[in-house]
Amino acid sequence: MLYKETGQYKSSYKSDHAIFPLIQDKIAFSTLMFIAFLIVPFIINSYWEKAILVPFLIFSLAAIGLNILTGYCGQVSLGTGGFMAVGAFSTYKIMTYFPDLNIMIIVLISGLITAAVGILFGLPSLRIKGFYLAVATLASQFFLVWLFNKVPWFYNYSDTGQITVSERLMFGIPVTGATAPPYATYLFCLILVVLLGFAAKNLIRSKMGRSWMAIRDMDIAAEIIGVPPLKTKLSAFAISSFYIGVAGALYFAVFLGAIEVTESFDIMTISFPVLFMIIIGGLGSMLGSFLGAAFIVTLPIGLKFIMVDLVGLSAVTAKHFEITIWGLLMIIFLIVEPHGLARLWSIAKEKLRRWPFPY
């Protein structure tokens, strides 16, 4: 009875089709936004920024991007790392050529460039599906990383092959570079995540989202009712890559500050974890993208806390255990709840509706 929708009548299609149709959800979301915008910025410190909040926000964006492509449009992709690298290197090159351009605009343009690259690598998706497409996107991952490693123009011919961000201001406050205060980087990411998150949700609940899901569920029937397969798949690739590109730009410019492509955008550090995020969070669920990102970002921290601080293992031993436990948890998770955290949440909501009665 804690979460009841009884008595909440919808008198227009608009209110029925709202993102948060229930008053409980509205309150919960507003509270969350209030805390995120008006409380967290004042208490955030550099540990929370660097270890939890900023990576969570950035990976949420990447997870939304991949969820659009894989969860909603049904096209499996293992190229997330490569596309994030495109976003990062676009940011770097734009920063070099246009020193005066606003960082927000740079990040968004980087997203657009990644979208164009995504369309290019999405072209084979008309002919190949499933595992075969996964392999094709895997090729894009390796190709893109190789490209940024081999062509010195991308890293401005530096000796180390590293790219380093320079300081950029937003309303007079640095948001990139070493001097950026934690609240500034956090708010910068948060604003992008909230805006782009709503945009994604809106796309999903309107024509475009339904076209994607139609292609995912039954591509032949979709074609018969007039959904053009190539255009729809490419739009998913483009928009997904836009989100991943923005995530890559933030990952480089705001979060890490300096990167080396083979290390930072490796398949094991980006592509697979982001895929796990959407699988564990829930394929085809916006909430799942956030839950999955939160889970994967905080899991190592939680495990380390338990093993080092509570049990008293040495940091090295704990690191080894961490990887093992991580893998084990993945397997257990996929067996117990293949539909992810978002599904667990909807089961919990159902329970809350009936509480305290068993059924």
Place this chain on the structure above:
Amino acid sequence: MSLKDLKEIPYGKTAIELKNIFLAFGGVKALTDVSFDVRKGEVFAIIGPNGAGKSSMLNVINGFYKPTSGTINFAGTDRGEMEPEFAAKSGIARTFQNIALFKGMSTLDNLMTGRLLKQKQNFLMQALYFGPAEKEEEEHREKVERVIDFLDLQSIRRTPVGSLPYGLQKRVELGRALAMEPEILLLDEPMAGMNVEEKQDMSRFVLTVNNELKTTIVLIEHDMGVVMDISDRIVVLDYGKKIGSGLPNEIRGNKAVIDAYLGVSDDE
């Protein structure tokens, strides 16, 4: 429908005309020299034994198969083949023999996909979900709600169609085709696997669509009782060839048709 209407219908204007359609997959001849026309506002049935090429015929009509030769006269022009998107745009909708719904989506979303071609807002407007985009969404929702009312789908609006029973899935599929507001509705075995009540319901829906919305219906069905009762004209296919066509009564007495269904004994 009055008796006068019944008589008039066979002489209505041609909705779609198929001339000398051949369709072959490698050496397999699916359709051989099939010609017929469907007139506006009629219920037109395609019948025949299994493997006769009925579904192939529908696939040719809505552009999913490209005929090897032959012409299709539709919307005023002769063309060799149809593009699925063109067919959908110019008002041909269909259902499938094996249900082809979008299983992960709710009933409502499935019906809304039927409106996709009529939604014109670009993706930026959709992303902002603002003004015209929102209005458009609501307009189409209203159209879809009418279909939901007509087919009695209110209670399963939010249910993912994958978890619905077979009969309801068939109905949702009809709903998705109706949401397209088609001029020609192609139904591939809409009553297969249904019990008597469900067949009655489905027949009622088909006839109401035909009467009220004046939708031309092309139907494949194996239940002869249903076909004879609801269709205005019938064409019979066997081994990809047309072996008969005409009013239900003529088909009932057609020797070739009876032979195709019952087989011919060797002593004849």
